[in-house]
Structure formats: C-alpha cells, structure tokens
Amino acid sequence: MTLATDQNLDLDKLSPTARRMLELRDEILWEWAERVRQSVKEAEQLPHPILINTFPSLYDNIAEAITPGYPRATGNESNTVASEHGGERARLTNYNVHSVISEYQILRWTIFDVLKANGVQLNDEEIYRINASIDGSVREAVNAFALAQLALRERFMAALTHDLRNPLSNAKLAAQLIEHSSDLGRIKEFAGKIVASLDRMDGMIQDLLDSARFQSGERLRLHLEEFDIQQLAEEICGQFTFAHGPRFQLIAQSARVWWDREAVKRAMENLLGNAVKYGASDTPVRIKIDPVHGRVILTVHNEGEPIPPEQMESLFQVFQRAAAAREGNKEGWGIGLPYVRSVAESHGGSIEVDSADHHGTTFLVSMPADARPFQHVPTLEGK
Known part of the structure; x- marks a missing residue:
C-alpha cells in the first residue's frame, strides 16, 4: 500500500x-x-x-x-x-x-x-x-x-476590531443620553450600561493579551457522530454511479470515525463533482480511504488536464483568491473547494492537491479519525 x-x-x-x-x-x-x-x-x-x-x-x-x-x-x-x-x-x-x-x-x-x-x-x-x-x-x-x-493574526485583529465596535458604540450612546437627561434614575441606568460595555471591552482586550494561538478563524459548527467512512463512501459512489455511469472505483476498508457526517458527505460530493467536471470523461474516478497513525486519508483521483502549479493554493482561497483562478481557462476550478478545506480544517485536518500531466489530479483530505479533541482549533477559511 x-x-x-x-x-x-x-x-x-x-x-x-x-x-x-x-x-x-x-x-x-x-x-x-x-x-x-x-x-x-x-x-x-x-x-x-x-x-x-x-x-x-x-x-x-x-x-x-x-x-x-x-x-x-x-x-x-x-x-x-x-x-x-x-x-x-x-x-x-x-x-x-x-x-x-x-x-x-x-x-x-x-x-x-x-x-x-x-x-x-x-x-x-x-x-x-x-x-x-x-x-x-x-x-x-x-x-x-x-x-x-x-x-x-489578521483574521484575529479583524474579528477583535469588529467585536469591540459594539460595546464601544453602546458606551458612547449611553454617554450621549446622559448628556441630555436630568432623570437621576435614567442617568444611573445609562451609567450602568457604560460600565457593562467597558467591562466587556476590557475582557476582550484581556483575551487578546492572553491569547497566544489566535483562535479567531471562522469555522464550521460540527455535529460529530461515530460512523463508518467506508459505508458513507459506498453511498456516495452509488449516487454518482447512478448519475454518471460506472466509472467510480472505491478502494476502502472499514474505518470508524468521529466526524460530522453531513459535512464530510458534502465535501466528498464536491470532490467527486469536480473530478467528473474536470477529469477526462473516458477515464475512471478513483476514491481511496486509508486509516494510518490515528488519521484517515481520503483521496479522490481523476485523469485529465492538470491544475497549473501557480493556481494550486488559490484553489482553496486560504489567504486570497488568486486572479489566475478567476481568469484562467479553467473558470470554475475551486467551486466547493473552500468548503472542503473548511470541513478538513474544522476537524483538525487539511486538504492537499497533487496534479501533473503524467499522473492526473488527486485531492487528499487527511483528518484525525477522532475529531472530538480538535473541534475548537482555528481555521484559515470559512464556508
């Protein structure tokens, strides 16, 4: 193997x-x-x-x-x-x-x-x-x-700035209301809102000072459950075979995982959909599942025109959407792929791509078999 x-x-x-x-x-x-x-x-x-x-x-x-x-x-x-x-x-x-x-x-x-x-x-x-x-x-x-x-770091600072605006705006509004009020009861109420808003801001700033890992990446809300990834792969391959004919080859063994089944299903459907759309129509699409060292590696392979090397990372829009991905002759590359990356990263894993003329294109999703300890890790890309 x-x-x-x-x-x-x-x-x-x-x-x-x-x-x-x-x-x-x-x-x-x-x-x-x-x-x-x-x-x-x-x-x-x-x-x-x-x-x-x-x-x-x-x-x-x-x-x-x-x-x-x-x-x-x-x-x-x-x-x-x-x-x-x-x-x-x-x-x-x-x-x-x-x-x-x-x-x-x-x-x-x-x-x-x-x-x-x-x-x-x-x-x-x-x-x-x-x-x-x-x-x-x-x-x-x-x-x-x-x-x-x-x-x-940039995502964290952007999120922090956005979150700070709300209590700051509330404190400013309460202060302005105090300026125009002579009712001591109302003034006391507004003052309490100012204190509450400042306390909230102080907590946020303290989190900033205490945070060393910048846990601010947008992520999926996971609903983790135990299931057999082989059975899910068989189900998806059956659906695609019905829709596109018998060109889907599954090489898998039983592997129990703690993952979000619906999210993983949608991610796999995106990968197979891309393989059908961009792969050579007269060649098979191969799905392979390998449990290894506490992780499960899921790969989807198709033959056909390779992805240009300079567009590989921009497929997933990790840091920014590359112009080449928008303007290249393969317009549409990457549809759904940012979601697939979000699924992988939200489970504590990642997605890789390998593409060249001589061996086709393979997308590889690697995640811990038990994602429960990694539900709250930061991600680089939202849905």
Whole structure:
C-alpha cells in the first residue's frame, strides 16, 4: 500500500529500494515521532495524529522520487503536502519556524539511520533525491507557516476590531443620553450600561493579551457522530454511479470515525463533482480511504488536464483568491473547494492537491479519525 499523493497503486513501478522504504514506513515514522518529542519542546504533548500530520504522504512521495525514471523528481514536486504541513502547524500547535525546520531535519536522519539499520544501502542519487525532497519541503512548509500565522493574526485583529465596535458604540450612546437627561434614575441606568460595555471591552482586550494561538478563524459548527467512512463512501459512489455511469472505483476498508457526517458527505460530493467536471470523461474516478497513525486519508483521483502549479493554493482561497483562478481557462476550478478545506480544517485536518500531466489530479483530505479533541482549533477559511 502506498500513501503517495499521486495515488499510485502499482508498487511494481517502484524500485526495490523504494519498495523496501515503504515496508519500513511505520518503523521510520514511529521512530521519527519519538525523536521529535525528545528534541522539539512544542511537540512533547501533541496527540500522535496531529504530530504525524502529512508526513506519511511525504514519505511515500520520497520513495517514488528515488525510483529511477519515476515521474516525480522530489517528494514535494507537484503537490502541496509540505505547505499544508506548515499551515497545520500554525493552526494546531505552538510551533515556531525553528520547530518546523527541526522536524524535517529529524526526518532526514531518521530515514538514513533506520534504512542503514535494516541493511538498506542507498546510492548517491537516492541520497540526493531524499535530501532534495526534504530541503524543498522545508522551504514550502516554512513559507506556508509564516503565511498562515499572518492570516490568523489578521483574521484575529479583524474579528477583535469588529467585536469591540459594539460595546464601544453602546458606551458612547449611553454617554450621549446622559448628556441630555436630568432623570437621576435614567442617568444611573445609562451609567450602568457604560460600565457593562467597558467591562466587556476590557475582557476582550484581556483575551487578546492572553491569547497566544489566535483562535479567531471562522469555522464550521460540527455535529460529530461515530460512523463508518467506508459505508458513507459506498453511498456516495452509488449516487454518482447512478448519475454518471460506472466509472467510480472505491478502494476502502472499514474505518470508524468521529466526524460530522453531513459535512464530510458534502465535501466528498464536491470532490467527486469536480473530478467528473474536470477529469477526462473516458477515464475512471478513483476514491481511496486509508486509516494510518490515528488519521484517515481520503483521496479522490481523476485523469485529465492538470491544475497549473501557480493556481494550486488559490484553489482553496486560504489567504486570497488568486486572479489566475478567476481568469484562467479553467473558470470554475475551486467551486466547493473552500468548503472542503473548511470541513478538513474544522476537524483538525487539511486538504492537499497533487496534479501533473503524467499522473492526473488527486485531492487528499487527511483528518484525525477522532475529531472530538480538535473541534475548537482555528481555521484559515470559512464556508
């Protein structure tokens, strides 16, 4: 099984060393998690599904990249795995830039150490590909981390400013009424309203001073319930098969999740709808579900014209709607995708995209299987 973002199902395409890397994936990731907890203070108390983040997909992408002739030069090429990792670290953790860089450096040496301990000998080209993949991922993750922090800070300040206007306006109005009143009872009432408004403003400002994580992102109101995501996927595939014919392939296993079923259903319908609208009509749409390290990864893959790299992030309108997304020859790309991102982020997860000529387009939603502890994390994008 591969968790690579191009949804590669044919392990025979990979080199023997790459296949051996996949066999050692869990050993390497568990060792990495232990080393990160020991070395990165901000990671000490993170739940494992949040700590592991997008690293399973990045790791498998690297395994592809070291395969001679495979159409992926580095693990971060033509996908948003690293940038999503940086965004999640900004939203869900107390990480700083140094923390983000450190965990990639730890991944590098964990891969080398565990492979060597298991008798896997890497040649110079494979070592170069691994290093290039991690170096490129660091750059993308750090950039996304900084942008996400800025976006959250701006959202927080905008929300705070908006919220402060109401008690300030109420206090001003009460003060103006006092100016024009000689009734001591009414004056006392207005004065009480001024005090109440000022107390409310003081509480808001105190929250600002005390808040280190800027919990101001707009988010969905979740109604979490336990269900089997495989059954939901079968239901949706049945609906799309009825409407569009037998081109939908589901590769899934039973996985119990605590998610908002209706929100996830709508998100999956958006992803399949986009795959039908923009994918080549004579090719299958493949849906894949993989439980891994306390998370569940849902991918939807279609063949067809790729998404231009410069439009990938703007599809989700995280920071701003890119002009290319509005004016490009694929007008309509991204319809529903901001909602899908909102669903993923509101569950403590993220959405990634991998798109290129040689392997089609894959959208990958990764969320903790149990989203209950993460209902109140900030998000970057509303509905």
